Amino acid sequence: MLPPLNETQPLLLVALAAMSLGVLLAIIALLLFWWWEYRGFGGLSPISRAFARLERYTQLIGVHVGSQQTTLEKRRELQRHIPAARESIRTISDLYTRERYGGVSQQSGEDERYAESADKAWHRTRGNILRRWLWRWLPMLRRD
Numbered sequence: 001m002l003p004p005l006n007e008t009q010p011l012l013l014v015a016l017a018a019m020s021l022g023v024l025l026a027i028i029a030l031l032l033f034w035w036w037e038y039r040g041f042g043g044l045s046p047i048s049r050a051f052a053r054l055e056r057y058t059q060l061i062g063v064h065v066g067s068q069q070t071t072l073e074k075r076r077e078l079q080r081h082i083p084a085a086r087e088s089i090r091t092i093s094d095l096y097t098r099e100r101y102g103g104v105s106q107q108s109g110e111d112e113r114y115a116e117s118a119d120k121a122w123h124r125t126r127g128n129i130l131r132r133w134l135w136r137w138l139p140m141l142r143r144d
Contacts, residue, residue, distance in 0.1 A: 018098040046115035048124040051096040054078065054089065057126060060133045071097045085128040 036056075042050045055065060055074070063081045065074040075093035079086045095118045 047095045047099045047118040050092045050118040057129045085125040088121040088125040
């Protein structure tokens with residue numbers, strides 16, 4: 001038989017349960033982020049991956065670019081909706097156009113400087129997109 005609980009033990013049990021739930025939710029959030037960020041981009045170059053992520057993430061804020069649009073048309077549409085990321089979107093789309101249509105092969109020792117540029121531009125753009133998404137769902141973050 002278990003000894004009776006004293007006054008502080010129930011509070012400790014509740015605190016332990018809350019911490020366990022918090023850790024579990026954090027792990028689930030990290031797994032969902034990883035799944036969203038990397039799903040389906042395994043064989044892409046860093047530049048193509050940045051462009052594909054750009055198209056995927058902008059759906060979070062209600063921006064849907066059509067597959068029939070050119071890279072330039074997509075860029076203009078995205079810049080119109082996310083003016084704070086204007087330069088980063090230009091960088092990603094210019095590098096993507098260069099890689100995709102400029103005859104530069106993904107396997108031909110891709111210039112690391114361009115890949116790094118695309119990655120940095122993607123991280124800046126992702127931050128802007130996620131802020132817009134949060135503003136959409138959390139009214140207290142809006143600066144209206």
